[in-house]
Amino acid sequence: MKKLISTTLVLLLLTSCTKTTTTTDDFIHITFGQAVYNDILIDKDRNTGSMQYTDLETKLTISVCSRPGCDHKQNTPNCTAQGEGEWAYITTMMIYGDNLYFVNQVDNAIQIYKCDLFGGNRKQMFSYAPEDTDDVMYMSPILYTARYTDSELYLLARTGIWKEAIDDYGKETVVQTNFENWFIIRYDFASEKGEIIYETGFIACSMPYGLQLLPDKSIFFSVQYNTNEEYGYMTYNELLKYTDDPDSEYYQTQITEKFRITPDGQATEYDSPGNVFGFVTDNEYIYYVDYIDGVYLNKGNLIKHNYLNGQEEIMYESVQFICGFYDDVLFIVTDYDNEKNEAKTWYYRDGEWTKPHVILQISGETKSYFLGFNNNGYKAILKSDYYAGIDTSFEIG
Numbered sequence: 001m002k003k004l005i006s007t008t009l010v011l012l013l014l015t016s017c018t019k020t021t022t023t024t025d026d027f028i029h030i031t032f033g034q035a036v037y038n039d040i041l042i043d044k045d046r047n048t049g050s051m052q053y054t055d056l057e058t059k060l061t062i063s064v065c066s067r068p069g070c071d072h073k074q075n076t077p078n079c080t081a082q083g084e085g086e087w088a089y090i091t092t093m094m095i096y097g098d099n100l101y102f103v104n105q106v107d108n109a110i111q112i113y114k115c116d117l118f119g120g121n122r123k124q125m126f127s128y129a130p131e132d133t134d135d136v137m138y139m140s141p142i143l144y145t146a147r148y149t150d151s152e153l154y155l156l157a158r159t160g161i162w163k164e165a166i167d168d169y170g171k172e173t174v175v176q177t178n179f180e181n182w183f184i185i186r187y188d189f190a191s192e193k194g195e196i197i198y199e200t201g202f203i204a205c206s207m208p209y210g211l212q213l214l215p216d217k218s219i220f221f222s223v224q225y226n227t228n229e230e231y232g233y234m235t236y237n238e239l240l241k242y243t244d245d246p247d248s249e250y251y252q253t254q255i256t257e258k259f260r261i262t263p264d265g266q267a268t269e270y271d272s273p274g275n276v277f278g279f280v281t282d283n284e285y286i287y288y289v290d291y292i293d294g295v296y297l298n299k300g301n302l303i304k305h306n307y308l309n310g311q312e313e314i315m316y317e318s319v320q321f322i323c324g325f326y327d328d329v330l331f332i333v334t335d336y337d338n339e340k341n342e343a344k345t346w347y348y349r350d351g352e353w354t355k356p357h358v359i360l361q362i363s364g365e366t367k368s369y370f371l372g373f374n375n376n377g378y379k380a381i382l383k384s385d386y387y388a389g390i391d392t393s394f395e396i397g
């Protein structure tokens with residue numbers, strides 16, 4: 001994307017961020033890979049991987065680096081839009097108060113950094129680095145999901161274990177085992193304290209399907225497990241239940257149990273409603289797609305499950321996946337139009353399902369815009385235009 005140094009955007013950023021803390025008027029949202037602050041998108045340049053701001057109103061983009069002549073490429077010395085450390089990789093970022101925060105992945109560590117809005121005064125605030133021993137070599141921790149409440153950042157990440165092996169040519173090598181530890185980091189902005197509030201411990205073949213925060217700051221987090229005997233590592237946690245399905249060729253898809261972590265860090269067993277692949281929550285319900293036979297990419301019923309009383313109902317039949325809640329509206333995809341290479345999106349608003357006229361798979365939002373993509377790229381559109389069916393979408397990123 002073309003770089004434009006915009007006085008307007010700088011002023012806008014500085015003005016909107018000189019408030020020492022965020023207020024209820026501010027719109028802050030964070031997902032994996034990007035964050036928004038009101039109508040400013042904070043993401044990474046597709047070519048250089050460097051952090052940048054885009055003001056959707058003016059459509060101007062500037063880098064999180066004010067060094068004259070800097071190309072913002074990886075490993076460029078002193079570029080403040082790049083991660084910290086050789087071949088560092090920034091996975092997500094956000095603004096809180098007067099600062100930009102970013103999650104930095106380096107060899108064998110996952111870290112949270114804080115800096116000024118334009119990259120100066122960088123400081124490490126949290127680091128998790130499993131240390132190798134004589135017996136165990138750990139994989140680099142990898143971030144999977146990021147969520148944000150009014151004052152805290154939650155990160156779902158995993159690390160794994162390597163083992164020594166012999167490759168096809170008879171050479172010694174290391175390969176990944178099926179033992180993985182999934183953990184949740186909570187970072188509190190006010191106290192500047194980060195901690196791991198929950199971890200599964202090293203268990204076989206776990207795959208978390210989403211991390212959802214509730215208004216009371218408890219967490220829903222679902223994991224799937226393989227009970228393949230080779231990895232018979234089943235004694236870890238009484239909160240989880242395991243089910244063997246020897247008939248399934250998709251052995252990893254048959255076992256699902258969800259659990260909820262309360263704000264004090266306790267995990268409580270939660271009666272699982274069934275196969276869950278991706279889910280979203282609101283104040284009362286979990287919405288998930290119950291896939292037929294638990295096989296990925298099949299269609300299933302969209303289920304609305306009341307997590308307070310366990311009752312559930314089918315909201316929609318034959319759904320491919322849930323996009324999520326944006327503008328407090330639920331978006332789903334029911335099918336792909338293979339000829340047009342487009343997803344058929346529907347949204348649920350005011351008790352009705354609507355198939356929008358503007359073809360865009362919604363994947364995010366700012367205060368006034370939806371973010372989404374179609375076969376022409378990643379786009380933004382004013383929410384009011386989207387609902388009215390007026391296609392004023394424009395390409396971003």
Ligand SMILES: [Zn+2]
Nearest residue numbers: 065070072079
């Ligand atoms: Zn730079």
